[in-house]
Amino acid sequence: MPDAAPAPAAAVCCTPLAEQVLPARQAQDLAPAFKALGDPVRLQLLSQIATADSGEACVCDLTPAFNLTGPTISHHLKVLREAGLIDCERRGTWVYYRVVPSRIAALSQLLTVPAAAS
Amino acid sequence: MPDAAPAPAAAVCCTPLAEQVLPARQAQDLAPAFKALGDPVRLQLLSQIATADSGEACVCDLTPAFNLTGPTISHHLKVLREAGLIDCERRGTWVYYRVVPSRIAALSQLLTVPAAAS
DNA sequence: TCGCTGTATCGACATCTATCTAAGCAAGAG
DNA sequence: CTCTTGCTTAGATAGATGTCGATACAGCGA
Numbered sequence: 001m002p003d004a005a006p007a008p009a010a011a012v013c014c015t016p017l018a019e020q021v022l023p024a025r026q027a028q029d030l031a032p033a034f035k036a037l038g039d040p041v042r043l044q045l046l047s048q049i050a051t052a053d054s055g056e057a058c059v060c061d062l063t064p065a066f067n068l069t070g071p072t073i074s075h076h077l078k079v080l081r082e083a084g085l086i087d088c089e090r091r092g093t094w095v096y097y098r099v100v101p102s103r104i105a106a107l108s109q110l111l112t113v114p115a116a117a118s
Numbered sequence: 119m120p121d122a123a124p125a126p127a128a129a130v131c132c133t134p135l136a137e138q139v140l141p142a143r144q145a146q147d148l149a150p151a152f153k154a155l156g157d158p159v160r161l162q163l164l165s166q167i168a169t170a171d172s173g174e175a176c177v178c179d180l181t182p183a184f185n186l187t188g189p190t191i192s193h194h195l196k197v198l199r200e201a202g203l204i205d206c207e208r209r210g211t212w213v214y215y216r217v218v219p220s221r222i223a224a225l226s227q228l229l230t231v232p233a234a235a236s
Numbered sequence: 237t238c239g240c241t242g243t244a245t246c247g248a249c250a251t252c253t254a255t256c257t258a259a260g261c262a263a264g265a266g
Numbered sequence: 267c268t269c270t271t272g273c274t275t276a277g278a279t280a281g282a283t284g285t286c287g288a289t290a291c292a293g294c295g296a
Contacts (some may be wrong), residue, residue, distance in 0.1 A: 005121075011201070011211055012234070016199070017161075017164055017165045017169075017222075018165070018168035018217070018255070019167060021162070021165050021166055021169050022161055022162050022165035024158065024162065027161040027162045027165075028158045029160040029163050031155070031156055031157055031160075032156070032160060033207075034152050034153075034156040034161070034263090035152075035153065035155075035156025035157070036156070037149070037153075037154070037156070038149055038150070038152040038153025038154070038156045039149055039153070039283095039284080040145035040146045040149040040158035040248070040285090041145075042144065042148050042149075043135075043140055043145040043152070043278080044140050044142065045239055046135060046147045047135045047136070047138075047139050047140035048139055050129050050136035051135075051136055051137065051139050053257095054122075058242095059242075059243065059244095060241095060242065060243090061140035062147075063243095068284095068285075068286095069285075069287080070241090070242085070244085070288060071244075071245080071246095071285080071286070071287080071288095072235060072284070072285055072286070074243060074244055074245085075244090075245095075283095075284075075285080077244095078244085078267090079283095085186035089162075090243090090292085090293095091160070092292095092293065092294075093241070093252095093293055093294065094243085095242080095243060095244090099136070099231075101231045102203050102233050104229050105231045107224075107229050108154060108226050108228075108229035108230055108231070110226075111216075111222050111225050111226035112226055113219045113222050113223045113226065114241095116232070135272095151239055156285095157253095157254085159254090176272095177272075177273065178273090180273065185257065186254095186255080186256095187255075187257085188273070188274085189255085189256075189257085189258095189273085189274075189275080189276095190256075191273095192273060192274055192275085193253095193254075193255080193275095194254090194275090196274085197253095205265070208262085208263090208273090210262095210263065210264075211262080211263055211264065211271070211272055211273090212263095212272070212273085213272080213273065213274090214283080
């Protein structure tokens with residue numbers, strides 16, 4: 001099952017925080033994505049997936065990097081998936097995860113700073 | 119008191135998630151910042167501060183934009199402050215908040231995506 | 237068919253979080 | 267000095283979250 005989430009409005013995005021006041025609607029769409037990134041384990045999981053050679057990583061490769069049980073890793077991956085940050089596909093016995101670049105780029109763009117004021 | 123936080127290692131940052139596996143140390147430094155952004159209210163607060171004409175906003179300007187009590191707004195501002203995302207200064211009766219561009223830029227850069235793999 | 241391995245879900249627990257009301261502190265006005 | 271206003275802190279509470287062990291499901295191989 002590639003996605004189990006309520007489809008986090010992928011198109012809503014992109015105007016930098018500092019350029020115009022963020023509408024409540026966008027805030028409510030984007031906040032869960034940032035919240036998903038708000039855990040060191042998930043940040044590292046995302047990084048491991050993003051840096052994987054083939055662009056995707058098997059759960060069996062991700063799990064041993066942490067001192068956490070399988071269910072916990074599975075839970076974190078689910079959170080990232082429901083935030084629209086990653087996507088998964090089952091091939092045979094294994095499940096592979098890969099990032100959703102557009103979603104991550106949207107977050108990055110939101111945080112774009114015009115220039116260091118200092 | 120401009121900062122009450124344990125000084126969130128400002129220098130640690132910047133290498134995009136997809137370029138190298140995020141070290142646990144960086145993950146633990148950056149995750150709280152993302153977590154701070156993981157709330158719609160805080161996202162909008164940050165945006166309001168960032169878009170303020172003078173580069174700073176008074177609490178009294180921020181509060182009426184939300185259906186929340188003063189203490190709650192104060193709490194959210196504290197979270198953003200402890201995450202190193204904003205900074206505050208008292209001038210007379212009022213307290214003014216402004217963003218910390220370097221910190222926000224670091225988060226943005228972390229999420230930089232090399233290219234849409236599609 | 238049966239069992240084995242890789243993932244996901246379930247249920248439980250301790251901890252954290254968002255919000256409120258009430259109270260405290262700081263600065264200016266009278 | 268005292269009152270008022272702006273903001274923060276303290277304490278309380280309902281709900282969310284991270285983690286686990288136990289269990290269930292999906293595919294492969296014998």
